[in-house]
Amino acid sequence: MSEFRTxxxxxxxxxxxxxxxHHWWMQxxxxxxxxxxxxxxxxxxxxxxxxxxxxxxxxxGQPMTAALMLAYVCAVLHHAYLGVQVVIEDYVHERVAExxxxxxxxxxxxxxxxxxxxxxxxxxxLAADPQ
Amino acid sequence: MATHPRPLxxxxxxxxxxxTTVLSILHRVTGVALCAAALGLVWGLLSLALxxxxxxxxxxxxxxxxxxxxxxxxxxxxxxxxxxxxxxxGWDTGWGLDLKRAYATGWLLVALAPALTALSLWWxx
Ligand code: HEM
Numbered sequence: 393m394s395e396f397r398t399x400x401x402x403x404x405x406x407x408x409x410x411x412x413x414h415h416w417w418m419q420x421x422x423x424x425x426x427x428x429x430x431x432x433x434x435x436x437x438x439x440x441x442x443x444x445x446x447x448x449x450x451x452x453g454q455p456m457t458a459a460l461m462l463a464y465v466c467a468v469l470h471h472a473y474l475g476v477q478v479v480i481e482d483y484v485h486e487r488v489a490e491x492x493x494x495x496x497x498x499x500x501x502x503x504x505x506x507x508x509x510x511x512x513x514x515x516x517x518l519a520a521d522p523q
Numbered sequence: 524m525a526t527h528p529r530p531l532x533x534x535x536x537x538x539x540x541x542x543t544t545v546l547s548i549l550h551r552v553t554g555v556a557l558c559a560a561a562l563g564l565v566w567g568l569l570s571l572a573l574x575x576x577x578x579x580x581x582x583x584x585x586x587x588x589x590x591x592x593x594x595x596x597x598x599x600x601x602x603x604x605x606x607x608x609x610x611x612x613g614w615d616t617g618w619g620l621d622l623k624r625a626y627a628t629g630w631l632l633v634a635l636a637p638a639l640t641a642l643s644l645w646w647x648x
Contacts, residue, residue, distance in 0.1 A: 396529045420615060423608050430605055437647040445575045452571065465564065472558045479555060508565045511572035 415474060422471035429464045436461075453519025458512050465508040473501040542629045550607045553600035560597040591648075598647075599640040606632050606639070 406412040436457070440448050452461055476497055484490040533544070570581035584590050610628050613619040619628055 396527070398527055398529075420612065423612060427605060427609065430601060434643055434647065441647055445571075445578050448578070449571055452568075461568070465561070465568070468557075468561045468564070472554075472561050475554045476558055479551065504562055504565045508568050511565075511568040514572040515568075 419474045422467045425467045426471060429467060432460055433464055449515050450519050453515040458516045462512050466505055469501045469505045473498060543625055546629050550604060553604040556600045557604060595644055598643050602639045603636040606636055
């Protein structure tokens with residue numbers, strides 16, 4: 393490969409997006425987190441199959457389960473946003489549409505993460521004080 | 524015109540599909556599909572927090588025929604993307620980029636993804 397390299401093989405400063413390797417790095421960190429968390433999630437789905445509403449609610453309301461579920465949704469949504477961002481940047485060539493889509497997906501994923509967080513916390517509090 | 528003899532990206536319309544290229548585009552397709560799955564997960568959690576009726580409605584949707592079909596697709600996407608994601612992480616460390624290993628892990632993925640998908644579905648349904 394080295395014969396193909398030009399003197400620009402090393403990027404200057406933080407590169408054209410001015411963020412260095414941050415995006416790439418966060419995509420890898422969330423990917424590493426998602427491996428065990430996804431496996432745990434499938435095990436969790438098996439554990440709650442056919443289980444009654446209150447029992448599911450109570451199960452997710454347990455501190456450790458709630459923490460893992462929070463970690464899972466946040467890691468998934470962060471990783472997913474970083475991923476679609478690249479897909480949009482690759483395929484949407486009209487600048488206004490591109491920036492509009494980037495903003496819209498970002499807001500959607502942040503709202504989804506907040507919704508999931510509030511919901512899980514609600515299950516935690518309901519499980520601590522079952523009425 | 525390029526002044527350096529550097530490689531070009533493959534021209535998709537005339538480039539013969541190969542195992543590696545097909546698996547690569549599938550990573551992207553499954554990644555985008557999983558975004559929808561993630562929003563489905565948030566919907567499920569929200570329905571749990573809203574109350575019994577909302578949760579039973581969510582469960583009925585998930586257990587309907589279209590719901591089961593979508594679940595099966597999402598589980599395949601997760602299994603495929605997770606396994607191929609591990610390949611990606613290997614490449615990031617410099618491991619497995621040579622043709623021999625890229626094909627060996629690729630065929631392993633082709634064998635494992637459907638098998639693990641079937642196993643997971645049999646398990647969670
Ligand atoms: C579970 C939910 C997941 C969602 C919603 C998701 C979504 C995505 C999306 C949309 C992309 C962008 C695809 C592209 O640029 O072509 C992506 C890339 C990636 N994903 Fe995931 N993913 C998930 C799980 C995982 C897991 C479990 C791994 C495990 C290793 C993983 C590893 C990766 C890697 C390494 C990339 C970067 C690929 C590249 O550089 O082209 N992902 N993901």
